[in-house]
Amino acid sequence: MATPKALRQPLSLQIGSAGFLAIWCLLAAFPIIWIGVMSFKSPVDAFAANPFDVVFGPETLARGNGLSLIDIVVGLVVLWITAKSAMGWLPRMVARYSPGGLIAVGWIIGALAFGIAFVLVFFGLLPILLDALNAITGPLGQPILGLTTEHYQTVWVENAFYRNFINSMIVTAGVVAISLTVGTLAGYGLARSGSSLAFWILIIALVFRALPHSVLVAGYLPVFINSAEILSPILGDNAPTLYGQPLAVIAVLVSINQPFTIWMLRSFFQNIPAELDEAARVDGCTHFQAFRWVIMPVMWPGVITTGLFSFLLAYNDFLVTSLLLDAQNQTMVPAIAGYFNRETTTTDQVEAVAAAVSITAPLFLLVMVFQRQIVSGLTAGAVKG
Amino acid sequence: MKFKTFAAFVGPSIFLMLLFIAAPLASVFVQSFQSTQPVLERVEVETCTPGFPTQTCTTEVKTRPLLDASGKIQTTTEWVGLESYANVLQLDRVGQALADGAPGRILTIDFWKALRFTLTLTLVTLPLVIGLGLALALAVNNATKRLRGQIIFVSLLPFIITPVIGALSIRWLFIGDGIMTAALEGWLDRDISMFAQGWTIELLMNFYRVWHVAPFAFVILYAGLQTVNQDTLESAIIDGASRFERLRYVIVPHLMPLIVFIALIHLMDCYRAFEEVVGFSSQAHRITLQWLTFDLLTPDDSGNRSISRASASAMLTMIGIVILLVPLLRRTWRDHRGA
Structure with missing residues (x-):
């Protein structure tokens, strides 16, 4: 349908709005993409004043780390094929081979296998192949773009960043699992009960949501540090010191996240017609059975969305984890603070950049896969409330 | 739903919130009057x-x-009354500064410095966030359908990124002779170092806040734009309303509840600003209220944490939150009674 003439916009407005969007996209993505570029260069290039030096990395090239034209083309083709098959081929395979009802497990196994295969091909097979190819193609095989992965190697292998990664994964997985379990129950209860009590619980949760986290941590710290003494009358000599325990941090983050979780899940539950559980109740289900077998199967989109936000809270947290965990159990985000505290050489700084990019990459993938859910989660609370 | 069933559903969540939110709050309140x-x-x-x-x-x-x-x-552990509060507020120095006719000196005290910066950050970024969010929502609504998904994807990045790393990524552009500093120097023809004085850092921190929060405002307002009543818009056109008048009298009033919602969330979150200080390492120049508490809780050189002063500072931060929340709670209460 053609737009009526009265609604058609003048050219200047169209150009203006397109230009504005272009500038915003540049502004939004530039810092993030730029640290990605910086992390692959030698320190001199990474902090060079001339942007072209940062992109092409002459210093990195001079030190013998570079990619030839062939490398770039082949690498891009492999990346493109990977992206394509991740979008098309992988979902089909998962759908075909995963047993009925276990599609989630199928996805986890499929994604893992796919990821491992990609790493093996891209970092294992491809360099060997390309080295041979570069040697025989002459000028096309000359390196032109400086690029080095040494900072990633230092960060992940020498500085044992994988430990922080594992800790992060433990904390986030724990937080997401527990806060969804507890939150769906509460969200369902609150959505289906019209009582005054439910209203007051929600209001108090709203107040709790506004609390600065440092206020709460000031309450935890003395108790957590002395918990062995405080708990010893009850638990005897086995009383644990909660300070530094990932489990304690999981409990803390779940609770801090609880107000937000129950608000969001409640608004998703309210979208599910109450007639559905009434029908189940008529058929003889208890409340809990109706919740488990009738409501939960249609609730997955809401649960996934809320889970995403729980994940973000736990993954991005700096304050709670840096104060309540000790150095051995540190998660990724506070660990990065260690890099810029000893910011003495530019090499340390580029390592910090590489660590930062390592933390950001999973988030990047997350937005790619779950963009729709994130948007629906953001609007769920707002548009109706 | 019977009360017993309701309690069984809500119980675990309430238990967690009581144990890990309400109880620490009470203990912080008590601690702020004690000294260990x-x-x-x-x-x-x-x-x-x-x-x-x-x-x-x-x-x-x-x-x-x-x-x-x-x-x-x-x-x-002994009761010290309001001593910790006095230590944080340092009212005698405030009085001294006022008596000397140099109110600027108040801002050398950590708490007042943090309060000043937190409030300016909140109030300066609020209109910028809403303005930018609205402009983005209108522009995306205007863009071709095919591009919208990609634009939303890119826009979500600053919102989803770990706050500390978002701040760091902006800082790394400016650090030393980084590309942005070099570009600014070339443009203004003078020597610039962004992290040597307070106001340039403050500028960057404000920029970071807007960059980080505007996508949130954008997504919500964009969703709101989809529900604008087209009939009202058309009748406005027939009545001869210009583009700006349509925006001013039809679209913005429709979005008003959402704008209020964004403003409230922004006030709450910005008042808790913390990650900027870590990311920009600005503690020598600019600190926020939450960072002040964090700093008091971090062990100092001799391994002591000043828990009681941190508690006092936390309680003072709370007062601000309560002031922010009162209008919201009053409105919800009125709605609830009306419903």
Whole structure:
């Protein structure tokens, strides 16, 4: 349908709005993409004043780390094929081979296998192949773009960043699992009960949501540090010191996240017609059975969305984890603070950049896969409330 | 739903919130009136150095912490009333500064410095966030359908990125002779170092806040734009309303509840600003209220955490949150009674 003439916009407005969007996209993505570029260069290039030096990395090239034209083309083709098959081929395979009802497990196994295969091909097979190819193609095989992965190697292998990664994964997985379990129950209860009590619980949760986290941590710290003494009358000599325990941090983050979780899940539950559980109740289900077998199967989109936000809270947290965990159990985000505290050489700084990019990459993938859910989660609370 | 079933569903969540939110709050409140200090004893120590014909011996009185049976430092906890609050607020220095006619000196005290910065950050970024969010929502609504998904994807990045890393990524553009600093120097033809003085850091921190929060405002307002009543818009056109008038009298009033919602969330979150200070390492120049509490909780060089002062500062931060929340709660209460 053609737009009526009265609604058609003048050219200047169209150009203006397109230009504005272009500038915003540049502004939004530039810092993030730029640290990605910086992390692959030698320190001199990474902090060079001339942007072209940062992109092409002459210093990195001079030190013998570079990619030839062939490398770039082949690498891009492999990346493109990977992206394509991740979008098309992988979902089909998962759908075909995963047993009925276990599609989630199928996805986890499929994604893992796919990821491992990609790493093996891209970092294992491809360099060997390309080295041979570069040697025989002459000028096309000359390196032109400086690029080095040494900072990633230092960060992940020498500085044992994988430990922080594992800790992060433990904390986030724990937080997401527990806060969804507890939150769906509460969200369902609150959505289906019209009582005054439910209203007051929600209001108090709203107040709790506004609390600065440092206020709460000031309450935890003395108790957590002395918990062995405080708990010893009850638990005897086995009383644990909660300070530094990932489990304690999981409990803390779940609770801090609880107000937000129950608000969001409640608004998703309210979208599910109450007639559905009434029908189940008529058929003889208890409340809990109706919740488990009738409501939960249609609730997955809401649960996934809320889970995403729980994940973000736990993954991005700096304050709670840096104060309540000790150095051995540190998660990724506070660990990065260690890099810029000893910011003495530019090499340390580029390592910090590489660590930062390592933390950001999973988030990047997350937005790619779950963009729709994130948007629906953001609007769920707002548009109706 | 019977009360018993309701309780069974809500119980675990309530238990967690009571144990890990309400209880710490109460304990922080109590702690802020207490002070825990190591028990000190004064002992006379005689130190002798070899000499001729006899040793030279000096006796001096030393204070040292008393150790308990397991070798830990013994501590006592006593009630100190409002002393911790006085330590944080330093009202005597404030009075002194006012009496001297130099109110600027108040801002050398950590708490007032943090309060000033937190409030300016909140108030400066609020209109910018809403303005930018609205402009983005309108522009995306205007863009071709095919591009919208990609634009939303890119826009979500600053919102989803770990706040500390978002701040760091902007800082790395400017650090030393980074590309942005070099570009600015070339443009303004003067030597610039962004992290040597307070106001440039403050500028960057404001920029970071807007960059980080505007996508949130954008997504919500964009969703709101989809529900604008097209009939009202068309009748406005027939009545001869210009583009701006349509925006001013039809679209913005429709979005008003959402704008209020964004403003409230922004006020709450910005008042808790913390990650910027870590990311920009701005503690020498600019600090926020939450960072102040964080700093007091971090062990100092001798490994002590000033828990009671941190509690006092946390309670003072709370007062601000309560003031922010009162209008919201009053409105919800009115809605609830009306419903």
